[in-house]
Amino acid sequence: MKVVALALLIAPAAHATDLLQAWQAAELHDRELAVARAAHATADPQRKQASALWRPGVGLTAAAGWGHGESQMRGAQFSAPGMGTSSGVNFGTSITGGTATRVALQASQPLYNLERRAQQQQLNLQADMGDLQWLAAQQAAMLRTAQRYLDLAVAQEALRVLDGQLDAVRKAAAEAQDRFDIGSAPITAVHEAKAQQAQLQARRLAAQTDLDIQRRQLADATGLPAASLQAHLPGALQPPEQALALWQEQAAAGNPGIRLQQLAADLARTEADKHRAGAAPKLDLVAQAGQDRLSGSGDYGSGARNKQTNAMLGVQLTVPLYTGGYRSAKEEESLAQWNQAQAQLDATREQVARQVHAAWLGLQAGAQRVQALQEALVSAQLRQDATRTGYEVGHRTLLDVLHADNDAAGTRLALAQARSALLLHRLQLAQLAGRLDESELRQAGQALAP
Secondary structure: OHHHHHHHHHOOOOOOOOHHHHHHHHHHHOHHHHHHHHHHOOHHHHHHHHHHOOOOEEEEEEEEEEEEEEEEEEEEEEEEOOOEEEEEEEEEEEEEEEEEEEEEEEEEEEEEOHHHHHHHHHHHHHHHHHHHHHHHHHHHHHHHHHHHHHHHHHHHHHHHHHHHHHHHHHHHHHHHHHHHHOOOOOHHHHHHHHHHHHHHHHHHHHHHHHHHHHHHHHHHHHOOOHHHOOOOEEOOOOOOOOOHHHHHHHHHHHOHHHHHHHHHHHHHHHHHHHHHHOOOOEEEEEEEEEEEEEEEEEOOEEEEEEEEEEEEEEEEEEOOOOOOOHHHHHHHHHHHHHHHHHHHHHHHHHHHHHHHHHHHHHHHHHHHHHHHHHHHHHHHHHHHHHHHHHHHOOOOOHHHHHHHHHHHHHHHHHHHHHHHHHHHHHHHHHHHOOOOOHHHHHHHHHOEEO
16 A cells, blocks of 8 residues: 555645655655664564574584594404304404595484573564664654655745745835835835845745755655655644653653663673573483494505494583683673663663653643744734835835734744644654654644645
């Protein structure tokens, strides 16, 4: 379904792209997310490695080459059918230059191995970290896409507001010129209008450049044609009524950064356990079979051949005795790293708590700022109308009209910026709590005014 949606988005469209569509396109195209996806591919092999540690291992060894061998046996007893028994018999074999072959097959099944169990825990923890890193990367990409989307929406609004101002100033300049021509207005009004028009044209060029940059950033992230990208501005928004304490509780339990650091601390602790377990006995079930052959000529003639075959099934006990201090030093190093990871975990918890507090305050203050700017815009529009009426009857100057127009336009743009910031604070809180997903983006998209 996502591929079909992306194909529909790639085609040029007259309607604007919504936030969820932008994310679905970015999910397939965002370069940073592609790197995280490739890294996440290691999680499943790590779990397979962890399972394989307790499966039997089978190995075959084969060797061939030049060989030399001699054996002497004295004082042996020899007996054979029809020859009786002889004591004090000596035997000797000699192959001074011959062909040697060796074949061995061995199977081993771990039965008791604390070090291997610690390695298994490490691999599973690393796989869990990979899954969590992928989740964190997805949420970061969602927030990054929303930021770029809202930046584009604000840039579009800034250009639209400036276009409206320019249109009004052109009309005002033409009107001022007409009044000057008939002698009812001073030439200063014409100059003021033209100066304001020149300033707005310069600002429009900067706004157009910013719009092109924002559109290109979103196009690069989503893979969508830049010409088809039109973003919606947020409409009226209400901050969630959830208390700060509840946000803090959810972030402490679900924040990806905290969870990753907890896994890092667990991994460091398991590394110390692995080196400690290196001194523990190991027990394996072992089955092996082998054959050694040596043939050639020697001191007692040609055609000599030695052959040895062996087989064994049983248990093998391995007890490490001394490693020169290496194992204990590695254990001390791992414990120090675990203490460091624990300290970093505490620091991460504090950092996330501050970020949640800042985002929550931004959400609360942002809602109040939006409300104040909405009221300010109504007042600015009333002042704009009143100033225009005063100018028409001669009580106000053209400069007063231009100032009123500028104030109304600035308030309109500030309101758009405040609404975008408010929506972004909401998404940031969801990310900090580990709750940012497509349902949150869909809900946020419903607040965007078409």
